[in-house]
Amino acid sequence: MALMFPRLAHNFARNGNYPTDEITLERTLQALTPATSGRMRICDPCAGEGVALAEAAHFLGRDQVQAFAVEYDRERADHAHGLLDRVLHSDLFDTLISRQSFGLLWLNPPYGDLVADHSGASQYQGSGRRRLEKAFYQRCLPLLQYGGVMVLIVPHYVLDDELTGWLSNHFADLRVYGAADSTFKQVVIFGIRVRRQDLVRASTSQVRVHLQAIGAGQQQPEEIPAIWPWEPYLVPSVAGELEHFYRISLEPEQFAAEILRLRGLWPDFNLHFGQAGLQPRAPVRELSRWHLALALAAGAISGVVRSKSGRVLVVKGDTYKEKVRKTEFTEDEKGNVSEVRTLTDRFIPIIRAWEMTTSSVNHGQVLIISSSPASIDEAPAAEELVATSLFNPGQIVMTAAISHLVETGQLNPASVLKRHLAGDWGELCDDDRASNQLALTHGDRLFSSYDIDAGDESRLWIITEADRSYTTLLLPSDY
Structure with a gap:
């Protein structure tokens, strides 16, 4: 199936859509193989007309695949509706999608610099050049389940030190190839999402150097092969049900359609609010x-x-x-x-x-x-922590899971936070400790890991960002 008429390709590029050429698409699909059993769930968060994801679904076995997509442009979203199972006409940053829900993430994001008024600008976290490709990568990474496959299609010059660091910290078996059509200077990157502790540090460093060289133009990526010479990437079956996949806000047309479906804004007004004016009965006795x-x-x-x-x-x-x-x-x-x-x-x-x-x-x-007999010592003031630390921690924040443990009295993070700021990195291997010591000199990210006794939780992580803007307390399951 041809992706589009050649005379339309230029207009699509001008509208922010850089479609994958047909030859690259066919060769990319050869690098994938379906799960041996169970259903697969795949997602394209920047789907365009939905052709690429539809081809991937047919290649993996259409009866065993559920294809989900998000597309900002109305016409392209309407076209994708006819090819895929579920399509949201929405800005990706205006959606709520369950984490770790997809076995394949097909990501060909918009290209260009991230402007201040873009909806994803407030959510962007990074110290390098602010690019749309990097913002979409950050937003989409949590959607991919561990063991799932990512296909990332971006211009080669986007592979700066920051993005290559993210990729090498999040994915194993990374491979990068140049697209068959060099019009948009695209590279195709394959990888399997794994937890950080499962990565092999030596191979991670080599891959990162290779990606950086391609991004800087010092190396030319090999063109994606016509016949895939390696073991194909296995798209795993679904790990759980998809709880959330919807747009947060409503377009006027969607709102009007919903009112029409309900036959009015409040069809059950009396049912829900008819008793609101009644006074509750007093108890039988005081x-x-x-x-x-x-x-x-x-x-x-x-x-x-x-x-x-x-x-x-x-x-x-x-x-x-x-x-x-x-x-x-x-x-x-x-x-x-x-x-x-x-x-x-x-x-x-x-x-x-x-x-x-x-x-x-x-x-x-x-x-x-x-009634709890346990007392929680007050955490030291921020000024005291900064005064005794080896580095500036920036703003100290915690995930919702850590906050719950603190509020319920199961955890007092003050002691481990003091250890982190004093350069006591906790239960880390020698290589990670050496990386932290280098990071103190060169300004890279700092990582600590501590054993804790907080209910069912036994491990706490602390991460200080490379630009020292934030220090985050989190559980391994939050990462």
């Missing part, structure tokens, strides 16, 4: 202090509470579960001692109240009531 405490801890009573004395509090209650460890030693008749460890769930209520009484000396303070 709540005791025990009932009040239980309701507060369960979150049943929240919001602004006023006492008879005039005190005003903004109250929020919550309950979390913690594991209580118990170790017992038993001795048998022969004197052998055995150890038995048990974990028991313990529910901890915690109530927070924001003092809003204007006449109170504690106005604006947050009061915390909890």
Whole structure:
């Protein structure tokens, strides 16, 4: 199938779409092989007319493949609707798509510099030249499952030090070839997404140097072979259900179609809001202090509470579960001692109240009531951390998973953060420690790994970006 009429190719390029030529597409597909069993799910987040992904789906076995795509241009999206299973007419940065949901990521992103008013500019993280190709790579990488295959098609000059570092840190078995048609100076990059700890450092360094040389124009990439000489890349079967794949905002036409489908904006208004004006019934008897405490801890009573004395509090209650460890030693008749460890769930209520009484000396303070016997030491001030550190950590942030562990009292990250800033990199191999020491001199990224005891979690990572703008605390599963 021809990708497009030659007379239209120039216009498509001018509109920001650089389609893959037919010969390169055919040769690229020869590098792929389908999973031996199960369904496959593939995605093209910049699909154009959807032809490339449709060809990939047919090559892998159309009955066993679900093809998903995102396309910004309306006409191209309408055309892709007829070829693929699900297509979103949307800006990729205005979508919500489940992470690690696809076994094949076909990424031929828009080419050019990232302007300040682009929707992805606020989400871009990097210190090198701000390019659209790099912004789309960052957005799309989490969509690919571990063990999944990436096909990245970009101009060779985009392969700067930053992008090549990302690629070599995220993918194994990287191969790069020049496109059969050199009109757009494209290279085709193949790779298998793996976790960082599974990468072989020696081969990673060699691949990175090779990619940098191609990006700088010092080496010419070999043209993609007509017959694939290597073992093909296996597109794995789906690892889980696709929970989210939709556009966040609605176009006017989509909004109008939805209203028409529902036969009005609020077809069930009375059902949902007809009872809103009724006063709730009072309890049979006055709540005791025990009932009040239980309701507060369960979150049943929240919001602004006023006492008879005039005190005003903004109250929020919550309950979390913690594991209580118990170790017992038993001795048998022969004197052998055995150890038995048990974990028991313990529910901890915690109530927070924001003092809003204007006449109170504690106005604006947050009061915390909890039954947990454990006390959490306050983290040192940012100024204290910076004063005692080997480098500037920038803004210190944490992922949602780490924040949950801190809020529930399972983790106090102050000690490991001090170790990271002092150059104690934790449980790392000698090569990673040496890389961190070089990074202190040359300004590269710093990485630490620490053993922790926080519920089911046993490992915490800390990463300081190369430009020292952010230091992030995260779990390995967040990466």
